[in-house]
Amino acid sequence: MIVSLIAAIDRRGGMGWDGGLPWHLTDDLKHFKRRTMGHHLILGRKTFDGLDVTLSGRSLIVLSRDASYKAEGAQVAGSLAEALALAEAAGEDEAFVGGGAEVFAEALAGADRLYLTRVEAEVEADVFFPELDENKWELLGEEAFVQGRKNDFGFAIQVLGRAK
Ligand SMILES: NC(=O)c1ccc[n+]([C@@H]2O[C@H](COP(=O)([O-])OP(=O)(O)OC[C@H]3O[C@@H](n4cnc5c(N)ncnc54)[C@H](OP(=O)(O)O)[C@@H]3O)[C@@H](O)[C@H]2O)c1
Numbered sequence: 001m002i003v004s005l006i007a008a009i010d011r012r013g014g015m016g017w018d019g020g021l022p023w024h025l026t027d028d029l030k031h032f033k034r035r036t037m038g039h040h041l042i043l044g045r046k047t048f049d050g051l052d053v054t055l056s057g058r059s060l061i062v063l064s065r066d067a068s069y070k071a072e073g074a075q076v077a078g079s080l081a082e083a084l085a086l087a088e089a090a091g092e093d094e095a096f097v098g099g100g101a102e103v104f105a106e107a108l109a110g111a112d113r114l115y116l117t118r119v120e121a122e123v124e125a126d127v128f129f130p131e132l133d134e135n136k137w138e139l140l141g142e143e144a145f146v147q148g149r150k151n152d153f154g155f156a157i158q159v160l161g162r163a164k
Contacts, residue, residue: 001084001087001088001092001093001094001095002093002094002095002112002113003084003094003095003097003107003110003111003112003113004094004095004096004097004111004112004113004114004115005096005097005098005104005107005108005111005113005114005115005116006032006035006036006096006097006098006099006114006115007098007099007104007114007115007116007117007129008021008023008025008028008116008117008119008155009116009117009118009119009128009129010022010119010121010122010123010125011118011119011120011121011122012122012125012128013125013128013129013130013131013132014122014123014124014125014127014128015099015100015101015125015127015128015129016099016100016101016125016126016127017123017124017125017126017127018126019046019049019050020050020052022123022124022125023119023121023123023152023153024151024152025117025119025145025150025151025152025153025155026150026151027145027150027151027155028117028145028151028155028157029053031115031117031157032098035096035115036055036058036096036098037057037058038057038058039058039059039092039094039095039096040058040059040060040061040086040087040090040092040095040096041055041058041059041060041061041096041098042061042062042063042077042080042083042084042087042095042096042097042098042103042107043060043061043062043063043098043099043100043103044062044063044099044100044102044103045062045063045064045066045069045071046100046102047098047099047100047103048060048062048071048074054073058096059075059087059090059092060073060074060075061074061075061076061077061083061086061087062074062075062076062077063076063077063078063079063080063083063103064076064077064078065078080097080103080106080107083095094113097111100127101127101128101129101130104129104130105130108130108132112161112162113159113160113161113162114132114137114158114159114160115157115158115159115160116157116158116159116160117155117156117157117158118155118156118157118158119153119154119155120147120153120154120155120156121152121153135163136162136163137160137161137162137163138160138161138162138163138164139158139159139160140159140160140161141158141159142156142157142158142159143156143157144156145157
C-alpha cells in the first residue's frame with residue numbers, strides 16, 4: 001500500500017482559515033473527489049468536523065485522541081499508524097491522507113506521493129502545510145487551471161513522487 005498526501009496550499013503553504021478552506025476552487029474539489037474516490041481517506045478530527053460536504057464513496061478514517069469520539073459514517077483511529085493499519089488490512093492499495101495541518105505534519109515523513117495543489121495566491125491562513133524539502137521530491141505531472149467563475153484563484157495540481 002502506498003501512502004499519498006493530498007493538499008491545496010498557497011505560495012506560503014497556507015491551507016486553512018477559521019476551521020475551513022480559505023478559497024473556493026471547484027476544479028480542485030473535482031480533482032480531490034476523482035483522486036480519492038473508492039479509497040481510504042484519513043482526516044484529522046478538526047477537518048472532519050469542519051466539512052460542509054459529504055465525502056461519499058470514500059472509506060473515511062478520522063483521527064482523534066479522544067477515545068469516546070464518534071464520527072458519523074467514518075471509522076475512528078487513535079493514531080496515524082492505527083489508521084494506516086486499518087486501510088492496509090482492508091486491502092487498500094493507495095491510502096490518502098487529506099489533512100489538516102497537524103495530520104500532514106506527522107504524515108509527510110512517511111508519504112510516498114503528494115498531490116499538491118499550488119494556489120497562485122497569498123491568503124490569510126491560520127494553518128500551514130509542513131515545510132517541504134524540494135530535493136526529496138520529483139515532479140511526476142502537473143496540470144494548470146485558470147482563475148475564473150469556478151475558481152477563486154489560478155492553481156496548478158502537481159503530482160510528486162519520492163526523488164530517486
Ligand atoms: N487546504 C487543504 O488541503 C486542507 C486540507 C484539510 C484541512 N484543511 C484545513 O486545515 C484546518 C484544520 O487543520 P488542523 O491542523 O487545525 O486540524 P486537523 O489536523 O484536521 O485535526 C487535528 C485533530 O486531529 C486529531 N489528531 C491529529 N493527529 C492525531 C494523531 N496522530 N493521533 C490521533 N489523533 C490525531 C486530534 O483530534 P482530537 O482533538 O479529537 O484528539 C487533533 O486535535 C482547517 O482550516 C481545514 O479547512 C485544509
